[in-house]
Amino acid sequence: MSAKPIKIQRSNIDFLVQLKKNNNRDWFNERKNEFLTEQANIENFASALLTGLNLHDVIETPSGKKSLYRIYRDTRFSTDKTPYKTHWSGSFKRAGKSRRGGYYFHIEKGNTFVGGGFWGPSPADLKLIRDDIAFDAKPLRDIMNDKNFVTSFGSLAGEQLKTTPKGFDAGHPDIDLLRFKQFLLIKRFDDETLLGENLLQQMGQAFKDMRPFFDYMSSVLSGDANGE
Numbered sequence: 001m002s003a004k005p006i007k008i009q010r011s012n013i014d015f016l017v018q019l020k021k022n023n024n025r026d027w028f029n030e031r032k033n034e035f036l037t038e039q040a041n042i043e044n045f046a047s048a049l050l051t052g053l054n055l056h057d058v059i060e061t062p063s064g065k066k067s068l069y070r071i072y073r074d075t076r077f078s079t080d081k082t083p084y085k086t087h088w089s090g091s092f093k094r095a096g097k098s099r100r101g102g103y104y105f106h107i108e109k110g111n112t113f114v115g116g117g118f119w120g121p122s123p124a125d126l127k128l129i130r131d132d133i134a135f136d137a138k139p140l141r142d143i144m145n146d147k148n149f150v151t152s153f154g155s156l157a158g159e160q161l162k163t164t165p166k167g168f169d170a171g172h173p174d175i176d177l178l179r180f181k182q183f184l185l186i187k188r189f190d191d192e193t194l195l196g197e198n199l200l201q202q203m204g205q206a207f208k209d210m211r212p213f214f215d216y217m218s219s220v221l222s223g224d225a226n227g228e
Contacts, residue, residue: 005197006048012038013109013195016086023082035071042088042107043068045200049105052204053092056211060095067092087111094214098222101214103207112194114203116210117158117184118217125221130165130178132220137174143212152209158182183217185210 015038019028028035047064061067067090075081087108094102104115121129133140143149144156160179164170168178187206193199 006045006200007197008045008107008194008199009038009041010195012041012088012107016088017109019084020086023084023086025083028084039068039071039088042090046090046105048200049203049207050092052200053103053207056208058095058099060093061091064090098218099214100218100221101210103210105203107194109191109194111188112191112199113186113188114206115184115186116207116214117182119182119184121181121183126181128221129183129217130168133174133177134168134172137177139216140177141174143216146212148209149212152187152206153185156180156183157186158184185213 015031015034022028043065045064046067050059050061050064050067053059069085069089069091071085071088073080073083073085075083087106089104089106091105092103094100101116101118106113106115118125118129156177159181161181162179164175165178168175172178187203189199189202193202
């Protein structure tokens with residue numbers, strides 16, 4: 001008898017849809033056991049993602065359960081005071097200082113995706129990345145033009161400057177890359193895929209397709225000005 005595929009269940013999504021309509025503590029507390037049941041399936045899904053990641057990367061996150069973000073929102077500094085998130089999400093941290101980048105997954109009706117990269121590079125890291133691009137952008141462009149990269153992510157995502165970054169020439173041939181302030185890879189999935197039997201495999205493949213980009217960035221950010 002074949003093993004039952006690990007997948008997102010419709011009930012996992014239905015709970016979020018109802019939570020979005022009833023985002024208050026009374027409703028949630030009355031359904032806390034239901035929430036725990038749905039969350040347990042998400043933990044199993046995350047554990048399977050982690051198993052796949054560990055086949056081609058070294059991950060510090062010890063378990064699928066530990067990868068999950070809490071459903072409780074921090075509303076202290078937000079104008080939106082609704083107490084609960086209306087999505088499932090989690091992340092996996094790569095092990096060691098030399099392995100840069102991280103993996104993120106987000107499960108929500110109409111907004112399911114995986115992401116990875118560098119959301120808020122420090123000024124020092126951003127300078128290292130830009131200096132490397134300015135010196136020779138070919139390694140990064142080769143990665144971005146690779147068939148697997150284009151199929152999974154289309155192009156590099158992230159916030160960009162509208163002007164030229166300080167210290168660089170507006171006429172630089174790679175000014176389009178030098179303007180990036182964030183360096184993100186994002187792959188989205190429609191709702192049919194979300195509830196299908198191949199989501200786990202497709203998310204895992206997208207994570208694997210991030211590796212050349214992560215390896216490039218890790219080399220840039222763990223070296224010195226001489227590339228050592």
